[in-house]
Amino acid sequence: MLFNDDIAAIATPPGEGGIAIIRLSGSSVIEKVSRIFKPYNPEVDIKNKPGYTMTLGWILDDKGEYIDEVLVSIMRAPKSYTGEDVVEINCHGGILPARKCLEEVLNHGIRLAEPGEFTRRAFLNGRMDMSQVEAVIEIIRAKSEKSMKLALKQLKGEKKEDFNRLEDILTSINAAIEASIDFPDEVDEPDYAGLEENIKIVLDEVNKFIEAARRGEVYREGIKIVISGKPNVGKSSLLNLLLRKDKAIVTDIPGTTRDIVEDYLNINGIPVKIMDTAGIRETDDIVERIGVEKSGQAIKEADLVIFLLDVASGITEEDIRIYQGLNKEKVIVLVNKEDLAEKNISEEEIKKLFGGVRVIRGSVKEKTGLDELISAITEMVLEGKTDYDGEELIFNLRQQKALEKAREHLISVLDSLGQVPLDCTAVDVRGALEALGEITGKNIKEEIINRIFQDFCIGK
Secondary structure, three states, rough: OOOOOOEEEEEEEEEOEEEEEEEEOOHHHHHHHHHEEEEEOOOOHHHHHHOOEEEEEEEEEEOEEEEEEEEEEEEEOOOOOOOOOOEEEEEEEEHHHHHHHHHHOOOOOOOOOOOOOOHHHHHOOOOOHEEEEEEEHHHHHHHHHHHHHHHHHHHHOOOOHHHHHHHHHHHHHHHHHHHHHOOOOOOOOHHHHHHHHHHHHHHHHHHHHHHHHHHHHHHOEEEEEEEEOOOOOOOOHHHHHHHOOOOOOOOOOOOOOOOOOOEEEEEEEEEEEEEEEOOOHHHHHHHHHHHHHHHHHHHHHEEEEEEEEEEEOOHHHHHHHHOOOOHHHEEEEEEEEEOOOOOOOOHHHHHHHHHOOOOOOOOOOOOOOOOHHHHHHHHHHOOOOEEEEEEEOOOOOOHHHHHHHHHHHHHHHHOOOOOOOOHHHHHHHHHHHHHHHHHHHHHHOOOHHHHHHOOOOOOO
């Protein structure tokens, strides 16, 4: 499917830089650019240039005056990003050169592209399926190297064949059921045992996709970690150590931190928002009391809490009270200041009070126990997220909902197969097939497509 109109947009961010790129796509863009482009070599005509070539020259205005020196790249259909003829004008970086070149392009029967329209044309021309389209957004928004790698795998279409295979199985099942419904005299009832086996195969794969997507979500969205404990146990020192910079003020005076101090770091590819909170205690200081209240709210919203203890002071009633207010499934206990000679926390106390909770002994000052803490954070964040052949997958919320919908239909088929009329079974099989089609784009409503491309920038 090719479009009748030609589009153009600036594909690079505004501002000063080495180059700016004006991207064009459409059946006539090469011919139209040739009208305003003067190559250095007068014998060159870009209309005759093959794909994947660049030509140095000038962009001219309608009076023949020079606008800018440029490189013009030619990519011919169907081997281009959009599947159409594509031209990229590489001009000097800066707002004015790019704007002047774009204005001249738009003066020759080429319209300004809508957000994401280049990628939309790639989808409609069969260059990408919808999962690859949405991977483009994930690459742009990636918060860590790991999340970018996962998005690149999806852009390459590594799971495309898996989805096609599952759709083929469901299509065959649906065909067998429909034949039995429409031609009961000519076609025997379907092989229920065979249908059940194939549905289980699809369901197993869908479950793996869902679990892998949940695990990938950690790399996509990141997590919130709160450092908690009573005053003066080393919370601010731990924050500074993890960040490798002096973010929080550290003193021997209890109650130094009166507000939440936060920053961002990367732990084994997981984007982390880490927060140092005010030491939780009863206080008459109104400012510190507000900080303590904010700490409590941050703890409730956290994905993980690092609860610090002071090995020298021992486990106090204050420690126990704070710990009792935490969600034990989201806690790592760090027994700090192990470098001190005086140790007043025994292994027996730890086992009695923190049974079933990950406990690490170390020293923030001496930087011991840090590697173990990092490993514990990674393990707890990814706990329960089943590997998909050792991989994670990046799926957005829309795609995850489609997978959940497919699973619901498949479970319904297994629960009712042979016990309800075939018409009812066919409804669920078609429902699962349509849900998978929402991910690949084979079955997706236009309003959803429009919503997806609204998230793209102009020029992509």
